[in-house]
Amino acid sequence: MTNYQFYDLPLEWQGFLQACNSCSNCELYKERKQVVVFRGGIKASFMIIGEGPGRHEDEQGLPFVGRSGNLLNDALTGLEFTEEDYHICNIVKCRPPGNRTPTEEEAVACRRLLNAQFALVKPKVIMLSGATAFRYFTGSTDPISKVRGIWIESKGYYIMPTFHPAYILRNMSKRDLLWHDLLMVRKKLEEFKLIAPMENPILL
Ligand code: SF4
Numbered sequence: 001m002t003n004y005q006f007y008d009l010p011l012e013w014q015g016f017l018q019a020c021n022s023c024s025n026c027e028l029y030k031e032r033k034q035v036v037v038f039r040g041g042i043k044a045s046f047m048i049i050g051e052g053p054g055r056h057e058d059e060q061g062l063p064f065v066g067r068s069g070n071l072l073n074d075a076l077t078g079l080e081f082t083e084e085d086y087h088i089c090n091i092v093k094c095r096p097p098g099n100r101t102p103t104e105e106e107a108v109a110c111r112r113l114l115n116a117q118f119a120l121v122k123p124k125v126i127m128l129s130g131a132t133a134f135r136y137f138t139g140s141t142d143p144i145s146k147v148r149g150i151w152i153e154s155k156g157y158y159i160m161p162t163f164h165p166a167y168i169l170r171n172m173s174k175r176d177l178l179w180h181d182l183l184m185v186r187k188k189l190e191e192f193k194l195i196a197p198m199e200n201p202i203l204l
Pocket residue numbers: 020023024025026027028029035092093094106109110111113
């Protein structure tokens with residue numbers, strides 16, 4: 001389920017993972033192989049939220065694996081993020097059949113768990129990866145192409161909408177925009193001294 005051994009995790013995390021594993025709050029529980037909760041640090045200033053698990057994620061029990069995950073990892077590594085610097089999760093924790101977009105009802109059903117995850121991770125900066133994450137997290141119907149790369153400040157959080165890596169894979173000319181948005185996240189974290197400055201700063 002995670003990149004951690006279950007019994008090495010703090011008790012509150014063990015309880016949270018058990019709540020996720022036993023969840024049947026929406027129809028998505030029926031066809032999942034695994035509940036996909038997170039990868040990365042269990043406490044991190046930077047949280048990345050995607051849409052929902054796909055086939056590879058469902059099989060491996062980890063979010064953002066496969067080609068999309070590799071593309072995101074390359075950008076994170078290129079900008080000198082370590083695995084402990086970020087926490088990656090999704091709007092819904094179970095795979096929608098056929099990789100369809102989660103319904104609003106499913107997103108609402110899973111929000112309770114996402115809120116609990118927030119309370120454990122305590123992020124300051126949030127990246128919303130793709131149109132679905134942006135829509136369900138903020139409630140806005142603005143197109144992602146209009147809002148990406150622009151900070152949203154809300155209740156002490158800094159929220160950065162961006163393109164989903166799966167979209168970048170289909171539109172490689174947009175790859176620099178993902179790097180740009182991640183670099184803005186990095187600079188924000190550096191501004192708050194929540195991450196060490198890059199050893200090899202890059203300009204985009
Ligand atoms: S998607 Fe979320 S709310 Fe639905 S069954 Fe899975 S964990 Fe529960």
